[in-house]
Amino acid sequence: MLAxxxxxxxxxxxxxxxxxxLTQDIYQKxxxxxxxxxxxxxxxSITATTGMTFTQYSHQLxxxxxxxxxxxxxxxxxxIENLGSSFSGYTDWLNDPQLGFxxxxxxxxxxxxxxxxxxxxxxxxxxxxxxxxTDTTNFGFKxxxxxxxxxxxxxxxxxxxxxxxxxSYELHYLREMAPTAYGGQVRNYQPNIKRTRYSxxxxxxxxxxxxxxxxxxxxxxxxxxxxxxxxxxxxxxxRGLYTNFGISIENNWSEYFRVIIRPSVDxxxxxxSIPDGSTVSYKYPTFFxxxxxxxNIPEIPRSPMKSDHVxxxxxxxxxxxxxxxxxxxxxxxxxxxxxxxxxxxxxxxxKRKNKRKLNPTKN
Amino acid sequence: MSRLKYTGILLVxxxxxxxxxxxxVATTADNEIQAWxxxxxxxxxxxxxxxxxxxxxxxxxxxxxxxPGVVAAIYxxxxxxxxxxxxxxQRTNGDSLLFKVxxxxxxxxxxxxxxxxxxxGEIYTFILPPSQGYADxxxxxxxxxxxxxxxxxxxxxxxxxxxxxxxxxDIQQYIDDNLLDSLNLxxxxxxxxxxxxxxYKRRSAGVGNMPVAxxxxxxxxSGRFIDDTxxxxxxxxxxxxxxxxxxxxxxxFEFAVSQMQTGERALFLVxxxxxxxxxxxxxxxxxxxxxxxxxxxxxxxxxxxxxxxLLFEITRVD
Numbered sequence: 001m002l003a004x005x006x007x008x009x010x011x012x013x014x015x016x017x018x019x020x021x022l023t024q025d026i027y028q029k030x031x032x033x034x035x036x037x038x039x040x041x042x043x044x045s046i047t048a049t050t051g052m053t054f055t056q057y058s059h060q061l062x063x064x065x066x067x068x069x070x071x072x073x074x075x076x077x078x079x080i081e082n083l084g085s086s087f088s089g090y091t092d093w094l095n096d097p098q099l100g101f102x103x104x105x106x107x108x109x110x111x112x113x114x115x116x117x118x119x120x121x122x123x124x125x126x127x128x129x130x131x132x133x134t135d136t137t138n139f140g141f142k143x144x145x146x147x148x149x150x151x152x153x154x155x156x157x158x159x160x161x162x163x164x165x166x167x168s169y170e171l172h173y174l175r176e177m178a179p180t181a182y183g184g185q186v187r188n189y190q191p192n193i194k195r196t197r198y199s200x201x202x203x204x205x206x207x208x209x210x211x212x213x214x215x216x217x218x219x220x221x222x223x224x225x226x227x228x229x230x231x232x233x234x235x236x237x238x239r240g241l242y243t244n245f246g247i248s249i250e251n252n253w254s255e256y257f258r259v260i261i262r263p264s265v266d267x268x269x270x271x272x273s274i275p276d277g278s279t280v281s282y283k284y285p286t287f288f289x290x291x292x293x294x295x296n297i298p299e300i301p302r303s304p305m306k307s308d309h310v311x312x313x314x315x316x317x318x319x320x321x322x323x324x325x326x327x328x329x330x331x332x333x334x335x336x337x338x339x340x341x342x343x344x345x346x347x348x349x350x351k352r353k354n355k356r357k358l359n360p361t362k363n
Numbered sequence: 364m365s366r367l368k369y370t371g372i373l374l375v376x377x378x379x380x381x382x383x384x385x386x387x388v389a390t391t392a393d394n395e396i397q398a399w400x401x402x403x404x405x406x407x408x409x410x411x412x413x414x415x416x417x418x419x420x421x422x423x424x425x426x427x428x429x430x431p432g433v434v435a436a437i438y439x440x441x442x443x444x445x446x447x448x449x450x451x452x453q454r455t456n457g458d459s460l461l462f463k464v465x466x467x468x469x470x471x472x473x474x475x476x477x478x479x480x481x482x483x484g485e486i487y488t489f490i491l492p493p494s495q496g497y498a499d500x501x502x503x504x505x506x507x508x509x510x511x512x513x514x515x516x517x518x519x520x521x522x523x524x525x526x527x528x529x530x531x532x533d534i535q536q537y538i539d540d541n542l543l544d545s546l547n548l549x550x551x552x553x554x555x556x557x558x559x560x561x562x563y564k565r566r567s568a569g570v571g572n573m574p575v576a577x578x579x580x581x582x583x584x585s586g587r588f589i590d591d592t593x594x595x596x597x598x599x600x601x602x603x604x605x606x607x608x609x610x611x612x613x614x615x616f617e618f619a620v621s622q623m624q625t626g627e628r629a630l631f632l633v634x635x636x637x638x639x640x641x642x643x644x645x646x647x648x649x650x651x652x653x654x655x656x657x658x659x660x661x662x663x664x665x666x667x668x669x670x671x672x673l674l675f676e677i678t679r680v681d
Contacts, residue, residue, distance in 0.1 A: 109661035109662045109663060110661075110662035110663055110666075111586060111594065111595045111613070111662075111663050111666055111667065112584070112586070112595070112597075112600075112612055112613045112616040112675075113611070113612055113613060113663075114611040114612060114613055114614070115613065115614070115638070115639050115640055115663075116661050117466070118466060118467035118468070119467065119468060119641075119642070119643045119660055119661050119664060120467045120468060120469065120470045120472060120643050120659060120660055121467060121472065121659055122467070122661075125658040125659065125660070125661060
């Protein structure tokens with residue numbers, strides 16, 4: 001099934017390219033050379049973006065006891081019928097559950113535990129022990145972590161639709177999470193790591209739903225797999241596919257060059273298994289704000305002749321070989337066939353030190 | 364004119380709004396204290412740093428100053444500004460109460476400041492605003508934001524070392540009184556004093572090795588003061604020896620167990636320098652559970668008063 005979808009997909013793509021090719025008769029008729037590889041590559045847009053991510057980790061503990069003492073926070077399965085006066089639990093249930101020290105339910109400020117200097121109002125007294133069966137109340141932690149993503153995507157565009165694939169790498173900085181209840185008694189959860197990475201490999205479909213002057217607004221949907229750094233115990237974690245929905249706002253500087261701002265949201269979750277049989281499910285949606293550029297590799301090169309000041313696309317004849325080829329007169333970020341003043345709205349004589357002088361284009 | 368009026372209203376509003384509730388309570392309390400002083404015609408000195416007002420009821424210029432680090436012995440009467448007595452501990456009620464000056468070992472903390480102004484033989488009255496008194500505590504006759512009138516009589520000051528030395532004398536006296544060294548009445552061994560002044564009387568022998576760090580230890584114990592008043596008992600108390608998890612044990616208690624074999628039963632007499640030392644004095648004592656609940660004092664303060672020798676009868680089960 002998957003193989004046939006791939007085969008038909010490739011066929012459809014080739015047909016589309018061929019249809020485009022039919023319009024190139026004029027190049028054959030006048031024997032104008034164009035590099036076929038460049039022509040093919042020109043059909044694909046390459047987009048690179050970077051920015052900031054804000055990921056909200058949240059989980060609701062269920063089926064476990066949560067225990068806190070002065071040093072640690074633990075969870076452990078609440079199927080244990082008799083806790084006894086001492087027990088062990090698991091720390092680091094965000095990324096890599098570890099068996100904690102055996103601990104005791106005894107009050108650490110009662111007899112026969114140690115003497116406390118400056119006892120009245122000592123801040124250590126605030127580190128009270130805390131035990132809760134999470135099935136009896138809604139309790140968990142949540143917090144926002146940040147990251148820096150670098151995203152590279154290639155897509156093919158037909159009509160107003162686009163289809164593509166990409167890879168994203170994110171440096172991710174974890175922050176502490178606050179309890180969703182009992183804030184006065186429970187300390188924040190401190191991850192045992194400060195930094196990790198996420199890599200995403202995804203497919204993308206999009207639709208250009210609105211145009212305004214040189215701006216395109218494109219709704220994009222990405223679906224793919226996400227992997228985290230080794231700081232997350234992959235053996236204990238199961239992740240599904242993630243989905244990203246975003247609006248790509250693209251300012252078309254030219255046929256080949258666009259500047260992009262892309263706000264988007266990832267929807268994703270994972271489940272981590274604790275060795276005692278309990279599990280913790282996380283939701284960690286990410287809000288992205290990214291900016292970058294998108295280019296199409298021009299299907300024709302710049303004119304090789306330095307003295308060629310023709311502004312539009314034109315045919316150039318090699319004086320040695322007599323070979324005719326189509327060339328550009330503009331860099332890729334300028335309109336290739338500009339109308340008068342379109343590429344240079346502000347004249348040089350009104351820039352820099354003359355900025356404050358009379359400028360008729362401002363009126 | 365109208366603009367001026369509105370500006371004034373806004374300014375006053377902004378000033379009022381910018382004051383926190385604590386500032387508001389402090390200002391109100393200070394006004395109340397001053398009004399009370401005016402009404403009663405009392406002349407008092409105000410300590411600007413704390414907001415405590417005080418005056419001397421009885422002066423003894425030749426008395427020893429209660430400087431930080433010494434142990435003060437006091438009697439007190441606590442009342443509100445209307446003269447209603449909330450609690451009192453006087454000579455007729457028993458021995459004076461001890462607390463270490465300048466060690467945050469007395470509640471309310473305003474009393475710590477207050478006693479540090481006094482000399483032995485003096486009686487002072489302190490007017491404690493809520494911030495130096497009972498804050499928002501509500502317990503028994505103590506209402507929220509109480510302005511407390513605390514009269515303290517300083518009857519003596521002691522050096523801590525002298526108190527520890529006295530405890531050793533008391534321990535020896537206890538051993539003698541109870542014939543612990545008599546092998547006929549208390550077989551197995553004589554009493555042993557260790558360098559830290561903990562006395563050890565083996566009641567019955569055990570087997571095996573002494574505990575080492577990392578061993579899981581289980582004991583049954585009962586604790587009592589030197590007057591044989593019980594303060595704690597526990598069965599099946601377990602911990603990992605020498606691990607400080609979840610928190611370190613009382614040094615004297617863990618040292619005592621370090622001398623025991625499995626199955627052994629022994630009595631340890633632990634002076635307070637290996638126990639809870641100055642613990643803390645709570646004025647009045649009936650609020651101690653509320654203070655524990657509010658994480659203001661450790662639980663052991665409710666069981667062990669300052670400078671108490673602790674006697675532990677311990678059976679090492681495992």
